[in-house]
Amino acid sequence: MEKQEQHIRRFQVSHTVLHLMIITSFLTLALTGMTLKFADNQFFALISRGLGGPVVTGYLHRLGAFITFIYAGIHLTQLVLLFKRKKMTIMGLLSEEYSLVPLPRDAIELKQNFLYFIGKGPKPNFGRWTYWEKFDYMAVFWGIAVIGVSGLILWFPEIATWVLPGWAINVANLIHSDEALLATGFIFTIHFFNTHLRPEAFPMDTAIFTQRVPLSTFKEERPREYEQLVSRGELEEHLVQPLSPTLMKTVKSFGLTFLIIGLIIVAGIIYSLAFI
Amino acid sequence: MQKKAGVCISILLFLLFATATPMAGEKEACLDCHEGDDFPPRFLEFNNTGFPGGEETSEDVKEIHLEKFENSAHKDQLCTDCHTTATVDHDDEGKKIARVNCQSCHKGQYKTYSKTVHGKALLKRQDRFAPTCASCHGNHYILKASSPDSSTNILHVPETCGRCHKEGTAMTDTHEISRSKIVEHYSMSIHGKALFERGLTVAPVCTTCHGSHDILAHEDQKSKISKTNVAATCMQCHGLIEKTHQPMVRGRLWEKEQGKPPVCVECHKPHDLQQAIYDKTITDQNCLECHSNPDLKVTRDGKTVSLFVDNTKHENSVHKEEPCVKCHFDIHPDSDTLCKDPAALREHLQKTGNVVESVCKELKQVDCASCHDQEVLAYQTGIHGKLAAKNDADAPNCLTCHGKHDVLSKKDPASVTAALNIPNLCTDCHRDGEKSAIRKTATQTHILQSYSQSIHGEGAQKSGLSVSANCASCHTSHKVLPAADPESTVNHANISGTCSNCHIGISETLNKSVHSPEVTKTDKKLPVCNDCHSSHTISRHDAGEFRLQIATQCGDCHKDAMDSYFETYHGKASKLGEKNTAKCSDCHSSHNVLPATNAKSTLHPKNVVGTCKNCHPGSNPNFAGFLPHATHNDPVKYPILFYSYWAMTLLLIGTFLFFGLHTLLWLIRGLIDRKKHDQQF
Numbered sequence: 004m005e006k007q008e009q010h011i012r013r014f015q016v017s018h019t020v021l022h023l024m025i026i027t028s029f030l031t032l033a034l035t036g037m038t039l040k041f042a043d044n045q046f047f048a049l050i051s052r053g054l055g056g057p058v059v060t061g062y063l064h065r066l067g068a069f070i071t072f073i074y075a076g077i078h079l080t081q082l083v084l085l086f087k088r089k090k091m092t093i094m095g096l097l098s099e100e101y102s103l104v105p106l107p108r109d110a111i112e113l114k115q116n117f118l119y120f121i122g123k124g125p126k127p128n129f130g131r132w133t134y135w136e137k138f139d140y141m142a143v144f145w146g147i148a149v150i151g152v153s154g155l156i157l158w159f160p161e162i163a164t165w166v167l168p169g170w171a172i173n174v175a176n177l178i179h180s181d182e183a184l185l186a187t188g189f190i191f192t193i194h195f196f197n198t199h200l201r202p203e204a205f206p207m208d209t210a211i212f213t214q215r216v217p218l219s220t221f222k223e224e225r226p227r228e229y230e231q232l233v234s235r236g237e238l239e240e241h242l243v244q245p246l247s248p249t250l251m252k253t254v255k256s257f258g259l260t261f262l263i264i265g266l267i268i269v270a271g272i273i274y275s276l277a278f279i
Numbered sequence: 280m281q282k283k284a285g286v287c288i289s290i291l292l293f294l295l296f297a298t299a300t301p302m303a304g305e306k307e308a309c310l311d312c313h314e315g316d317d318f319p320p321r322f323l324e325f326n327n328t329g330f331p332g333g334e335e336t337s338e339d340v341k342e343i344h345l346e347k348f349e350n351s352a353h354k355d356q357l358c359t360d361c362h363t364t365a366t367v368d369h370d371d372e373g374k375k376i377a378r379v380n381c382q383s384c385h386k387g388q389y390k391t392y393s394k395t396v397h398g399k400a401l402l403k404r405q406d407r408f409a410p411t412c413a414s415c416h417g418n419h420y421i422l423k424a425s426s427p428d429s430s431t432n433i434l435h436v437p438e439t440c441g442r443c444h445k446e447g448t449a450m451t452d453t454h455e456i457s458r459s460k461i462v463e464h465y466s467m468s469i470h471g472k473a474l475f476e477r478g479l480t481v482a483p484v485c486t487t488c489h490g491s492h493d494i495l496a497h498e499d500q501k502s503k504i505s506k507t508n509v510a511a512t513c514m515q516c517h518g519l520i521e522k523t524h525q526p527m528v529r530g531r532l533w534e535k536e537q538g539k540p541p542v543c544v545e546c547h548k549p550h551d552l553q554q555a556i557y558d559k560t561i562t563d564q565n566c567l568e569c570h571s572n573p574d575l576k577v578t579r580d581g582k583t584v585s586l587f588v589d590n591t592k593h594e595n596s597v598h599k600e601e602p603c604v605k606c607h608f609d610i611h612p613d614s615d616t617l618c619k620d621p622a623a624l625r626e627h628l629q630k631t632g633n634v635v636e637s638v639c640k641e642l643k644q645v646d647c648a649s650c651h652d653q654e655v656l657a658y659q660t661g662i663h664g665k666l667a668a669k670n671d672a673d674a675p676n677c678l679t680c681h682g683k684h685d686v687l688s689k690k691d692p693a694s695v696t697a698a699l700n701i702p703n704l705c706t707d708c709h710r711d712g713e714k715s716a717i718r719k720t721a722t723q724t725h726i727l728q729s730y731s732q733s734i735h736g737e738g739a740q741k742s743g744l745s746v747s748a749n750c751a752s753c754h755t756s757h758k759v760l761p762a763a764d765p766e767s768t769v770n771h772a773n774i775s776g777t778c779s780n781c782h783i784g785i786s787e788t789l790n791k792s793v794h795s796p797e798v799t800k801t802d803k804k805l806p807v808c809n810d811c812h813s814s815h816t817i818s819r820h821d822a823g824e825f826r827l828q829i830a831t832q833c834g835d836c837h838k839d840a841m842d843s844y845f846e847t848y849h850g851k852a853s854k855l856g857e858k859n860t861a862k863c864s865d866c867h868s869s870h871n872v873l874p875a876t877n878a879k880s881t882l883h884p885k886n887v888v889g890t891c892k893n894c895h896p897g898s899n900p901n902f903a904g905f906l907p908h909a910t911h912n913d914p915v916k917y918p919i920l921f922y923s924y925w926a927m928t929l930l931l932i933g934t935f936l937f938f939g940l941h942t943l944l945w946l947i948r949g950l951i952d953r954k955k956h957d958q959q960f
Contacts, residue, residue, distance in 0.1 A: 040491040046537020057852040057860075120944035122951075135941070157848075160905070161897030174923050176848065179912060179926035187933060193938040202949030 010215040010245045011238075017081070021074050022211045025143070026261050028070035033187045033268055035060040037068065039276040040180050068154055076148050083168070100131050100231060105141065109134035130227040135197050146186045153179035191269035199262060208263060212254045215243050308367050309358040351420045380747035381412045388412075391492040408443065408450040415439055415491075431491070437462055437474070438486040441535060443614040444485075457497075481516075486551075488512050504549070508541055513543045525652040561610060565618050566603040569638065577635060586635070602883070608947040647677045657757035662764075673714045673797075680704055696756070699739050701749040702730055729815035746781075753777055753814075771807055778808040788870040806836070811869075827853060829862040837863075843908040859894075866890055866907065 038051035038060055052058050085091040096102045111127075113134050118124035132140075156163040156175035163171065199207040203224070210216045222229050232238040246254070338784060359365055364377040376535060392398040392412075401409035415431060422429035430439045434501040441462040443450040460463075465471040465485075473482035477898035480806035488504055503512045514520060521540055534540045569575055570588040577584055595601065604610055610618065617624045624638065648655035658664040658677070666674035680696060687694035695704050708715040716724070723729075730736040732752075738747030753769055754760075760767035768777040779786030790797060794805050811832050824927050830853060834841025844850040844863070849875030852860040866882060881890045891898035893904075909917050911924035 037849050038855065039848070042854040043845075048855060051855045057855040057857040117941075117944065120941075120948045122948070135938075161895055161899065161902050164899055164901035164904070167901065169901055170904045170906055170909070170917075170919060172902075173917075173920055174911045177923050178927060179922055181924070181931065185927075185931045188931070189934060189938070193935075193942060196942045197948070201945060202953045 007245050009218045010213075010243050011218050011221045012215050012241045012243045013210050013221070014214040016214065017077075019214055020213055024070055024074040028067040028074070029186075029190065030076070030261060030264055030268075031063055031067035032071070033183070033191075033265075035064040036183050037187070037268060037272060037275075040184070041272070043269065044275040044278075046271045046274065065158065068151075068158070071147060072151065074150070086258075100228060103132055103137050103140045105134065105137050109137060129225050130228045130231075132226060135193075139194055139197075142186070142189065146182060149182050150179055150186065153182070185263060188269065188272060191265040195262060195265060199258075207255065207258050209251070209254050209258060212244050212258060213251070215245065218242070295614060309362075309365070313358075335548045347420050351424075352423050353419075353421060366828050379418075385412075395492065395494045396496050397494055408453065410443065414443075432488075433480050433482070433484050434474070436486050437465060437471070439487040461550050464548075468550060483516060487515070504544075509544055510542055511538075517543075525648075561604050561618050563603050564798065565621070566607075568618075568621050568624060569635065575635060577641075579641070588684055590684075596684060596686045597688040597691070598684075600688055606647075606649070607642050608649065609643050610639060651677075654757045657755070660760075660766075661755075661758040662760055673708070675708065698745040698747075698749055699743065701751050702727060702736065702739065705750040723815060733815060748781060754781070769809075771804070774807045774809055782808075785870050792870060792872045793874065794870075794872055803836070810835070825856045826862050827856065829864055833863045840908055843910045846910055847907055849907065861894060861907070865893065 034050065035054070038047040038054070039057065041047045042051070051057060051060055054063065059179050082091075091101075096104050097106065108130075112129065114136075115124055115127040119126050153175040156167065156172060157179060163175075198204065208216075216224075229238075232241065245251075353361075361379040361381075361383075362376050363380075365381075369376055393402055397410050417430055422432075424431040426431075426432060427434060427850060429435065442448070444456070445451070445462050446460050466475055470483045473479045474484060488509075490503050493503070495505075495510075497504045497506075499505060500507060502508060520543075521538075524540065567588070567590055571590055573585075573587045575586040577586055598606075617627050627638065628635075646655075655677070659668070663675050667676055682695065687696070689696040689698070691697060692699065694700065697707035707713065709726050710716060711724055711726075718724075731740055735748040735752075737745040739749055744915055753774075755768050758766075758768075760770075762769045762771070764770060765772065767773065775786060775789065789795060791845045793799050795803055799805060811829070830841055830844055830850065834844075840863075845854060849861045853862060868921065871879065871881070872884075875882035875884075875887075877883060878885070887903045888898050888900055891903050895902065905922075906917065909918065909920055911920040914921040
């Protein structure tokens with residue numbers, strides 16, 4: 004048996020669990036939401052009917068929202084706990100390698116990357132998080148806040164209007180709908196490409212499910228983090244065995260299924276926008 | 280006054296010239312001789328010499344009693360007022376007293392009388408049968424016509440006239456009278472029956488038409504019964520007959536020209552007026568002699584036609600009381616004599632070898648208008664009648680819907696025209712593939728199926744409600760017209776009225792709403808019932824697909840409102856088939872649509888929260904401020920939404936532009952790198 008390549012651990016199990024929650028809830032929300040947004044479109048009307056009509060999709064949508072609030076809550080709790088255990092500080096967030104906060108270095112890397120794309124320079128020396136990964140994270144953070152609040156207004160309009168004027172429902176509806184379009188469109192195209200469909204990883208990057216990446220890939224994609232780990236002598240701590248091929252197959256088929264569903268939805272959206 | 284003056288003058292004259300005349304007040308003087316049984320028989324010698332006054336018989340005179348005379352119309356007169364030449368001792372002197380001359384007082388009547396057939400007969404021909412005043416009025420005991428005992432009272436006129444004009448009297452035997460059995464016919468006529476059987480004192484008697492003193496032969500232009508005057512005479516009582524006469528008689532309009540009806544007596548024989556013009560002398564039994572035979576057949580135009588009549592059906596039909604001849608009135612006792620005489624009929628059949636065609640003539644098709652003229656007129660103005668008039672083979676006639684001898688009342692549930700059976704009846708022709716539906720003009724399809732699924736059809740066919748609308752409720756039964764016809768009950772202009780026959784409450788509400796022509800003056804077509812409720816597929820508003828169609832129906836006119844509605848959750852869910860989300864009518868109401876400024880509007884500020892509460896129990900004034908027709912395309916009306924929309928859109932465009940470019944460049948670089956990588960290894 005061929006000796007298998009060493010892998011390095013990149014995520015914790017909790018990350019996988021949270022991402023699975025995001026995937027399922029987001030797909031549910033996107034699909035059920037789009038059936039209403041593009042009610043004129045036969046494709047979405049068909050899906051709506053298949054799922055049991057707008058009442059059923061309404062309940063599914065609320066279920067998705069509920070899951071979203073849960074994972075958002077879990078994540079916020081994790082952040083708070085990280086602060087409490089002093090593993091993370093405000094200063095750390097603004098300087099450390101683990102921070103997902105966009106920093107000036109990201110702007111430099113962005114510029115370098117564009118130069119690299121047009122063949123005018125080397126590939127940037129990326130660390131643990133690239134600037135687009137930070138954007139993904141912040142976008143979801145922002146998105147949940149915006150879509151969540153506007154969604155709650157639409158969910159409980161009678162209560163919301165205890166304080167808000169009636170037209171706030173209209174505005175909430177508009178923002179909820181357009182922000183959802185942004186999120187869905189972004190995730191199913193940009194995120195999908197940046198993470199999975201890019202030539203380097205095609206057809207998919209399984210890291211979020213397996214929590215590990217091959218060491219060679221890691222070296223190539225995140226050279227700065229690798230160097231830091233080597234210089235600190237911590238690399239050995241993070242090395243793990245790869246998953247069994249059977250398990251990898253399962254993970255891949257699972258991931259690909261969601262990938263395809265997402266692409267179908269985005270195809271439907273483009274069709275709706277183009278023809279209506 | 281005239282009479283009294285005349286009386287006074289004559290009294291004065293007699294005082295001057297006849298000193299032997301008994302004095303005024305001396306009635307007793309006459310009665311000394313003329314009262315009671317003592318009356319001397321020599322009075323009999325007195326004879327009628329040609330003066331109107333009457334044939335007096337000893338019997339008449341014998342009966343003279345002052346008491347009876349005192350009750351008469353002439354009670355205030357003295358004997359000598361009429362018997363002007365009588366003196367106390369006229370009998371002793373052997374003088375004959377002159378005949379009573381009624382004209383001395385009743386000049387006018389006498390003058391009239393003298394010109395009549397009766398007067399001329401007496402005065403010119405000295406006809407001994409000519410009636411004098413006394414013939415009709417009597418003599419000493421003349422009563423006023425208003426008195427029930429008077430011979431000239433309405434109750435006794437036929438009897439009085441009949442004394443001479445009855446069949447078999449000396450007068451009718453010796454005179455040529457153009458009418459026979461006058462009294463007999465009169466007493467069987469509707470007028471006679473009114474008098475004799477119902478005791479109606481307003482019933483017309485002889486004098487009503489012929490006059491009393493002014494009786495003239497009908498040939499006389501001045502006669503009340505002459506061709507020119509008879510209508511006016513009849514119209515003394517039948518004043519509005521021209522308006523109320525049934526317009527159809529025997530299949531033809533009774534007026535050959537508008538406003539020119541025939542003279543009454545052309546159809547209604549003067550003395551034997553019947554309620555319907557048919558002959559009762561041919562009985563049903565006569566007809567059934569042949570027509571009860573199931574094998575009775577004739578050949579017409581090469582086709583064998585059964586002439587069998589199932590009398591049990593007729594006896595159970597709504598026409599059970601009507602004799603055959605009432606409808607088949609063209610059979611005639613004079614020409615169709617064999618029908619009346621079974622023995623002769625059998626003999627005839629034997630002789631001819633059972634050639635039934637030779638028995639009675641081929642009768643015309645029954646004309647129902649004889650009795651049902653209003654219905655037939657309506658039918659003729661309707662499309663069915665118009666097509667029938669063009670000999671269209673598809674056109675139904677009375678029999679197509681009502682049947683022949685077995686016609687049942689529409690109230691009879693077994694009738695084909697009973698409310699619950701009408702849809703099946705009409706769709707015999709109006710069903711897809713049938714006569715009417717295959718005509719090019721038919722626009723509606725699946726009429727019966729649609730109706731059966733409609734609320735009206737379900738009411739009738741599932742719940743058995745006879746009041747549920749059927750075809751005839753909307754289209755009428757006889758005057759059926761296509762909707763395009765302005766007179767049609769289902770024409771756009773009339774349909775609200777038609778529906779309001781049943782839906783009166785809704786019609787009242789609608790008439791006060793903005794959709795009423797009384798409220799909104801516009802050139803545009805205002806909606807009527809079937810614009811929203813459709814016609815044959817009409818359904819419950821709270822069931823079926825009806826609620827899902829409301830918005831598009833309103834949107835036919837209110838396009839902007841519909842478009843903006845479909846931009847909102849209400850509209851989108853509705854589009855996806857959700858019946859419960861608010862439709863136009865849930866907020867604007869269905870029939871009571873009013874501007875929000877109207878206090879009765881469901882959208883008026885004081886009502887709107889309640890309106891929202893129908894679906895959103897937690898509704899509050901703020902909540903009711905939701906903009907159900909808002910769009911993000913109107914910066915003036917909805918600036919917040921407009922700018923929110925553009926902010927979001929710019930965010931979207933910006934994000935996708937940036938990352939789109941990023942991704943594209945990455946893809947190209949990635950592919951180039953991969954190629955290089957592949958080449959290296």
